[in-house]
Amino acid sequence: MRGLVFERNVPRFAASRLVSSLGGSGRGAAVGPLRLSDVEQPELPGPDWARVRPVLAGICGSDLATLDGRSSRYFEEIVSFPFVPGHEVVGVVEEGSGAAVELAPGTRVVVEPVLGCLARRVVPPCAACAEGRVGGCERIAFGHLAPGLQIGFCTDTGGGWSAAGLVAHVSQLHAVPDTLSDEEAVLVEPTACAVHAALGAGVEPGDSVAVIGAGTLGLTTIAALRHLTQPGTVLAGAKHTEQRRLAEEMGADVVVPPDQLARAVRRHARSLVTSGQLTGGADVVLDCVGSADSLAQALSMVRPRGRVVLVGMPGTLRVDLAPLWHREVQLAGAYAYGTERTPSGPRRTFAIAMEVVAAHRLGRLVSARYPIERFEEALAHAGAAGRRGATKIVFDLRPTRTTRTGTVPSSTAPKGNGA
């Protein structure tokens, strides 16, 4: 069956990096290490695993960074080649074993892709996994699976960008209620990241919170902040018109272009300015971009002893940390999900994310669906999503039907034509 495979191929990797740096993110797909191939169904690695046929699979910023050659070398030893990308997945269970048989074939599920100790059959589990914090797993390169921090980066599991499907441990599967559409379900994974970031950001009631970036991660983070915390004011920096509209809809109080965000925070905080740095600032800043510029901006607009949370995936950055040191700013990462502490007790992040997705109708963030055969267009669209008025681009792996104008997924017509 047809699927997209990412191979370790240094010349193609270099070519992709060059083309994407010149033509824009996602543009290097035609010359890069991602190939459309016939892909074998992955083997079930053991008991308690299930085979999942993807329905929709999103294209994430981290996927684009990998394809563009912008990812940190940090990840080299926690991925295994070749792998099928795609970790934002809603799919259908095809078969299962052990505890997974409880998920009957045909059950619609979203995949929690982190490959923690349970999936890796590591006994006893690491301290993080024992607490349900699989995002913090200490064994992601170990156990009976090849290295891979997530499905979609591991050679043994397959990934969402393939009709051949993927395999997932039962602990990684969450049944999707009928009330959620496929488009909403495919947003659960990125929303779970946002939920984890929002709940971990230490937002106190009445706090001012600045969110940098309004792509999928920024928008879902605003929604999660509004749903799960009680910020006084949420200020968002959004580059494009459609992003600004959506950021307001998600619940941001003040939405401005990125270059105006520091001024907006200054006005709100009634701060002074020195050395290009606000003397006061936002209580919490969530950086949903992950670039040197965005981190520097975050540090420039957070109050002393405030908190900056890196939500977007960064690479190797050159940033002046003197203000962080001098102002005793806390800098924290927010990766993935697992189990969250809530007033009602521990809850799986994915369960909370489903509530946020439903409450904020996040399915509307799916802007275009492409068949995997049109992956070059899809990736180019995803790389230029904001500029083209789009947010989330997904691959549509639903069975197709033939029409006079071509093939379309049986349930929904494709929208991937220049949205």
Place this chain on the structure above:
Amino acid sequence: MSPRPGFVLEVDRSTPPTLFWHGEGYRLERLPVGSRVLYAPEPVDALADPVSSIRHAVTHPLGDREPLPALLRPGMRLTIAFDDVSLPLPPMRRPDVRQLVIEQVLDMAADAGVDDVVLIAALALHRRMTDDELRHALGERVYDAFAPHGLLLQHDAEDPANLVHLGTTDQGEDVEINRRAAESDLLVYVNINLVAMDGGHKSVATGLSSYRSLRHHHNARTMQHSRSFMDQEHSELHSSNWRMGRLIAASGVKVFQIETTLNTDTFPEQFRFLQRREWEWTLRDRAAFVATSEALARTPAKLARGIFHSIRAPHRMSSVQAGEVEAVHAQTTANVYAQQLVEVDGQTDVLTMGLPYICPYNVNSIMNPILVACLGLGYFFNLYRGQPLVRQGGVLIMSHPTPWAFHPGHHPSYIDFFEQVLTETTDPVEVGKFEEAFATDPWYVHLYRTGNAYHGVHPFYMWYWCAHALAHLGAVIVVGGDRAAVRRLGFTPASTLADALEMARDVVGGEPTVTHLHAPPLALADVR
């Protein structure tokens, strides 16, 4: 030969194209046949001997005021306040009028043995003047005698220790002014009356006051009831200042007002064509127009701005009068009218104007979009007496590049006003809900007090200045402006004057009457 008065030309087929200012440049435009062009009077004769005229004025005061020498005595506290960098426009060649007047006052003070003398730039909420600007206004001798000793001050409306609240008017208006000025034995105010709005009680009641006072008349309601603010008899802005001025006088503050008027000799020789009527342009004028406009078209905006802001106007003092504020100002206003008033028969459907590179608030700075709006809808629209040049529901067409550009040092709160306030509303009344936050923002206060920034509330005042025009007009069209900036202002962008006139027809009907205000040099339309 006596100077010719202003007049209104009716455009016919033989009329040459009309000059429109366009920021740091100008254009020749063909107006429709039948259009009217309002030309300013030629510059009136300057005083032959300004120094003698000044001495005569202060020794022969108007109104209930003794001659200045009689008011000066040893041991007294004397404060001399003077208009700031917003006047005159463009800045005048040395010696500045303020220098001429202040030198005479200081000479008399020295003769009387007065040694407690302080000079204060009456900034209100304007930006502090730079040392160079102070030197230019006061001359080297005065500057060097006072500045090094800390005796040349710039009014600080955010320094509570140096403000004094004198009371409230019968309309409940707070009157709070500079403490040194209020507590002096004599306050001499040195004014430049460029337009009819300037001077009178406004000099002290506005120039030396605080936000607490200014907010009573610098607001949308007052400006909508000032029709126009160039006509004191019909200006709520002036009524409020007059109430405050009378309270200041009743509080015991003795003001000796010295007001001056300038003629409209506005541009130096190389730009002389800018103040000539087009059909009278000489070959040299035409060559200068072609050469300068071609050169400016190829000049980067920043450089062009520098060239224009280096212009020093040749205008000269046309009158000086001194004494009691109201008596002095009545004479001053008459002199301003004598220079600027032009009779106009009836209103127009469409008023066109070319906006120049300068207004009172961007001397040596950038004319940002808010200032463009203020110059067009605030100042030029209000250059009338009687009724506006353009009819109710008519269209104003302004020509200006309207760059999306701000001077971060001079206009920091303007940037925020443009980004935060105008994105929410352009209604002068509604913007008021943001005023307090801007007026009390500690960063703006800091920049106003220590840098060269306009006060945080100042962009609101610029927008209030537009209130009357915004309520009166059916549409505002900007020719050749940055389209995004023009739209942010709530106006309609047009590429050419022809396009703008076509758009205007959608508002006012098929065959509109068109009048062009050919300024600067400044003219005040007396619309019958």
